[in-house]
Amino acid sequence: MSTVVSNVNFGGVSPTSPNLWHIAIRQLKRKDRDYLAGLGSGIEPDVVLAAVKTNEEECESKQWTILAGTSRTVKVRDIFEKIAKWIGKFVAVGDVAVQYDPTHAALPWAAVRFILQVSVNDLQRNLVIVEGVENITRLMARCCVYEKLYLTRKAAITDQLNRSMTELYISILIFLAKARRFYQRNSARHLMKSFTFVDKFLLLLSKMTSQEKSVEQYASLASDEYQASDFEHLSRDGAERFNRSRDFIQDLHLPVARNMAQIDSKVSFVYHTMDVKERQNLLESLSRHGVLQDTGSWFLQSDVLQTWYKSSASSILWLHGIPGSGKSKLVSMLVDCLNEDFVCGRNPRPAYFYCARNSSEKGRSDHREIICALLRQLSCLDDSEPILPPVNEYYDKKIKPGFPSTLPSLEEGVNLIISLTAYRPVTTIVIDALDECDLESRPDLFAALEDIVQQAPGLVKLLVSSRDDQDIVCHLKNCSNFEINAIQNQADSARFIDWKVHEVARAELLLGMAPLDLQNKIRMTLLDGAQGMFRWVELQIQVICSLKTSGLAEKRLGTLPRRLLQIDEDLYSTDFDQFDEEEKTISEYIFRLLLCCPKTMSAARFVETIARSSGDISLSKEIILQLTFNLVLHDTELDVFRFAHLSVRGYLEEKDFYIGKLDRRLVVKTCLSGLMDEHAE
Numbered sequence: 001m002s003t004v005v006s007n008v009n010f011g012g013v014s015p016t017s018p019n020l021w022h023i024a025i026r027q028l029k030r031k032d033r034d035y036l037a038g039l040g041s042g043i044e045p046d047v048v049l050a051a052v053k054t055n056e057e058e059c060e061s062k063q064w065t066i067l068a069g070t071s072r073t074v075k076v077r078d079i080f081e082k083i084a085k086w087i088g089k090f091v092a093v094g095d096v097a098v099q100y101d102p103t104h105a106a107l108p109w110a111a112v113r114f115i116l117q118v119s120v121n122d123l124q125r126n127l128v129i130v131e132g133v134e135n136i137t138r139l140m141a142r143c144c145v146y147e148k149l150y151l152t153r154k155a156a157i158t159d160q161l162n163r164s165m166t167e168l169y170i171s172i173l174i175f176l177a178k179a180r181r182f183y184q185r186n187s188a189r190h191l192m193k194s195f196t197f198v199d200k201f202l203l204l205l206s207k208m209t210s211q212e213k214s215v216e217q218y219a220s221l222a223s224d225e226y227q228a229s230d231f232e233h234l235s236r237d238g239a240e241r242f243n244r245s246r247d248f249i250q251d252l253h254l255p256v257a258r259n260m261a262q263i264d265s266k267v268s269f270v271y272h273t274m275d276v277k278e279r280q281n282l283l284e285s286l287s288r289h290g291v292l293q294d295t296g297s298w299f300l301q302s303d304v305l306q307t308w309y310k311s312s313a314s315s316i317l318w319l320h321g322i323p324g325s326g327k328s329k330l331v332s333m334l335v336d337c338l339n340e341d342f343v344c345g346r347n348p349r350p351a352y353f354y355c356a357r358n359s360s361e362k363g364r365s366d367h368r369e370i371i372c373a374l375l376r377q378l379s380c381l382d383d384s385e386p387i388l389p390p391v392n393e394y395y396d397k398k399i400k401p402g403f404p405s406t407l408p409s410l411e412e413g414v415n416l417i418i419s420l421t422a423y424r425p426v427t428t429i430v431i432d433a434l435d436e437c438d439l440e441s442r443p444d445l446f447a448a449l450e451d452i453v454q455q456a457p458g459l460v461k462l463l464v465s466s467r468d469d470q471d472i473v474c475h476l477k478n479c480s481n482f483e484i485n486a487i488q489n490q491a492d493s494a495r496f497i498d499w500k501v502h503e504v505a506r507a508e509l510l511l512g513m514a515p516l517d518l519q520n521k522i523r524m525t526l527l528d529g530a531q532g533m534f535r536w537v538e539l540q541i542q543v544i545c546s547l548k549t550s551g552l553a554e555k556r557l558g559t560l561p562r563r564l565l566q567i568d569e570d571l572y573s574t575d576f577d578q579f580d581e582e583e584k585t586i587s588e589y590i591f592r593l594l595l596c597c598p599k600t601m602s603a604a605r606f607v608e609t610i611a612r613s614s615g616d617i618s619l620s621k622e623i624i625l626q627l628t629f630n631l632v633l634h635d636t637e638l639d640v641f642r643f644a645h646l647s648v649r650g651y652l653e654e655k656d657f658y659i660g661k662l663d664r665r666l667v668v669k670t671c672l673s674g675l676m677d678e679h680a681e
Helices: 020-026 030-036 045-062 076-095 102-119 127-150 158-184 187-229 236-253 261-268 276-286 303-310 327-343 367-378 389-399 410-423 439-455 470-476 490-505 516-530 534-545 550-557 564-576 581-596 603-613 621-627 646-653 656-660 664-680
Strands: 065-068 072-075 313-321 351-354 426-432 459-466 480-484 632-635 640-643
Touching (some): 020 158, 030 158, 072 076, 076 127, 127 158, 158 187, 303 480, 313 327, 313 439, 327 351, 327 459, 367 439, 410 439, 490 516
Parallel strands (some): 313 459, 313 480
Antiparallel strands (some): 065 072, 632 640
């Protein structure tokens, strides 16, 4: 069978393909061209790469860091490592593009080399320029592939992609020209003008970000058009080159995988020959609590999160919003993605913790145990890897000789985490629901986290989520933050409302006979009132489903409460009043036990305890849920009963009836019951 060869010059340099860098240079102002003149026209990226490698090694040996503002500690080595990898990817384009000539971008590479050479002498003042160069090298690598993949052929979208890339190249050259102008000024004027120039550089970087999005949009359209029209006519080699180029582009979109080789060399010689039991004893001595998992939702592609995740600065990102807005779900989605990065070998495994104010799990709100739980996760690079030296040394000194097996102090835990960051190219820590941490100990936790971010020798990324409690606002107001509001998650709210209404309309809402106009009215009313609160939507639908007629449902829609606590009150008072006296007594006992039980009980043990305290009646998980009208749920993963939302605990704690009955008799009774059961077993 003869091979069909397309007339498309895929991956090569078409005789008619314009050199976009030359076009961009011609469109510069004369003064910008003059500042770039004399840098040399024969500089190849390999030469720049060698210089960057030298800078990276120097930064590594000297452990250079820069404090940028109050919440960012920049690891200079990480910047040069990323620059080196972007240049390496630019050079690698030659492996996927035929007849590629790397000197077509010689002038910008010459400017990059010059800037990096002079910047290294004063990185504190030149930080914004060096970070800008890192971004520029990334863009040059990506656009180089787009040029060779899409601009060597004539297509409907080619002209738009051509123009958008040229505009981006012009901005890159202007940035490089102004950087050279900045360095050529004498030191006195250099210092006086530095603040003005920083603002100009930041504006240019912002402009490049917008232009990059335009390039990405047109490149995506070009890819779709290419596959729809010419892909089937490619030769086998051409198709393989296209697929390799497409994979190459996808790789460029991923965060840079920090270098693990140097970390592995630090660990390889310290493999500790512990048996399994001793290793488990060590880990148990660091934390008594496992890590809970949940699911999440959306904001992973936001500019704020991406900047925090990809930057070379140790920094804190604060995710905050109103109750019920889905903060924990977002955090869980992020943790899932971080774990996926770990599985794919792009970055080390993250450490994470979900705080909760729960009488049966007091450690989940204790600042010391939070730090120790993070320490436990960071004590080794992987479950199959050896325990890292700082933890081994602590164990040999404090635990192994026979001292009482207690958790490390807060100071010891913080110092160990700081030491462990040196064994990772990046340490990512995620803490959810910081507002659930004990109020009195929060200042100590804030101080501990700030010490880790600012003092760690390695790169640290810390994300915390919380409500807008005033003490948290005061501590985190200067950090990068992402506020969840009704505008940002409106689309998600609409999808969630559509799904919930569709689900309940099949059976629960008016016995599955709710007219379509009522369903649509429910959707519109909930969407208007949700204000980003998914929990608010769930509770409203639950109340509406309890009504028996369309008229009552429509009347309820006209008087929807705006606060979660008010909805909890409506659910409680409506359903509770329908119980007989025995059911009310059991329901109250369930709520009281969840409020004050000092120990987590399995669902089966919980049911047994309630049944025994109620006169040995017959109970089941389903009856427990029915008697708590969805204010309590059964966590199937952990097999425990818990409140459906934090607002439920808050609502019950505001009721004098429950606060007045939270005496020690219930606690003692529950504990004695548990001891008797254990003795019987």
